[in-house]
Amino acid sequence: MAIAKAERLMNLALCLLGTRRPLSKRELRGSIEAYLEAGSDESFNRMFERDKDDLRELGLVIETVENLEGETGYLARRDSNRLPPITLDAEEAAALGLAAKVWQQARLAGAASGALQKLRAAGMPEAEDAYEAQHSALEPRIPVHEAAFEPLMLACRDRRPVLFEYRKANAARPEQRHVEPWTLECWRGHWYLAGFDRDRGAERVFRLSRITGRVRSRAGAFTAPVPDVVTVRETVETWAGETATRTARIRLRTGCGYPLRARAGSVRELGDGWDELEIPYGHGLDAWLVEFGPDVVVLEPADLRADVVDRLRAVAKG
Numbered sequence: 001m002a003i004a005k006a007e008r009l010m011n012l013a014l015c016l017l018g019t020r021r022p023l024s025k026r027e028l029r030g031s032i033e034a035y036l037e038a039g040s041d042e043s044f045n046r047m048f049e050r051d052k053d054d055l056r057e058l059g060l061v062i063e064t065v066e067n068l069e070g071e072t073g074y075l076a077r078r079d080s081n082r083l084p085p086i087t088l089d090a091e092e093a094a095a096l097g098l099a100a101k102v103w104q105q106a107r108l109a110g111a112a113s114g115a116l117q118k119l120r121a122a123g124m125p126e127a128e129d130a131y132e133a134q135h136s137a138l139e140p141r142i143p144v145h146e147a148a149f150e151p152l153m154l155a156c157r158d159r160r161p162v163l164f165e166y167r168k169a170n171a172a173r174p175e176q177r178h179v180e181p182w183t184l185e186c187w188r189g190h191w192y193l194a195g196f197d198r199d200r201g202a203e204r205v206f207r208l209s210r211i212t213g214r215v216r217s218r219a220g221a222f223t224a225p226v227p228d229v230v231t232v233r234e235t236v237e238t239w240a241g242e243t244a245t246r247t248a249r250i251r252l253r254t255g256c257g258y259p260l261r262a263r264a265g266s267v268r269e270l271g272d273g274w275d276e277l278e279i280p281y282g283h284g285l286d287a288w289l290v291e292f293g294p295d296v297v298v299l300e301p302a303d304l305r306a307d308v309v310d311r312l313r314a315v316a317k318g
Contacts, residue, residue: 064219205232260279
């Protein structure tokens with residue numbers, strides 16, 4: 001069975017690499033003997049999708065293209081699947097080994113280990129792990145708890161649009177989003193997705209912990225160009241008010257809002273269970289303050305107070 005599958009994968013890879021135009025499922029089924037022997041269309045579709053995913057896991061870049069008739073075709077361009085000679089010194093190899101360790105407790109553990117094996121097979125030197133020898137008590141880890149991480153990571157890699165339900169910080173119910181995913185980035189312990197929001201016609205950043213339900217893939221190509229550099233962290237910092245140049249004054253209930261207290265420039269006790277804080281004010285601060293509900297009262301500036309009141313009214317209306 002393993003030999004038969006390996007032969008089937010090899011034949012599929014040769015078909016995709018050897019064609020100059022996208023081949024449809026129908027054409028691929030007629031070209032590969034194992035697919036012709038599939039008992040039904042459903043059986044063939046399951047086999048083909050598994051094989052396609054396996055080839056992508058092995059590193060083959062498979063493009064999905066829709067022709068003028070709306071039929072989906074597949075091809076693997078030779079220039080996209082040709083690697084230059086790998087020349088890494090011992091220090092560079094050690095850095096890659098350390099990077100792979102980061103994912104050992106995440107969903108990418110198998111992929112990281114497989115990538116190292118492929119690089120070593122291609123000639124990457126076996127480097128002594130100086131980090132492990134000197135810092136054995138400390139091990140780097142990147143936590144990945146969100147179920148949306150893996151499907152979004154694959155969608156970013158394959159350039160596939162996605163559909164998911166997203167609950168904003170100030171919303172009572174989640175909203176459906178159609179997104180062309182660009183990249184994922186971890187910032188301050190949270191994962192964020194950057195991409196093009198088709199419904200809003202603009203770049204957006206989504207926090208994965210606010211994605212509810214299943215992430216569903218959609219056929220078709222991206223409608224917006226992917227930037228050469230996607231600054232997820234800078235965008236998140238801006239929306240969170242990290243790059244603020246103004247100061248807001250708020251009242252905060254005693255014993256509450258520790259994240260706000262950590263960012264406060266000054267804290268003054270008012271008595272009667274309330275404190276007064278001065279915190280940096282930037283775009284998105286109103287959405288963050290709403291999360292603390294009745295424990296926060298905005299004193300100034302007036303535009304921030306108005307924005308928070310508007311958001312609370314929207315939540316109250318449902």
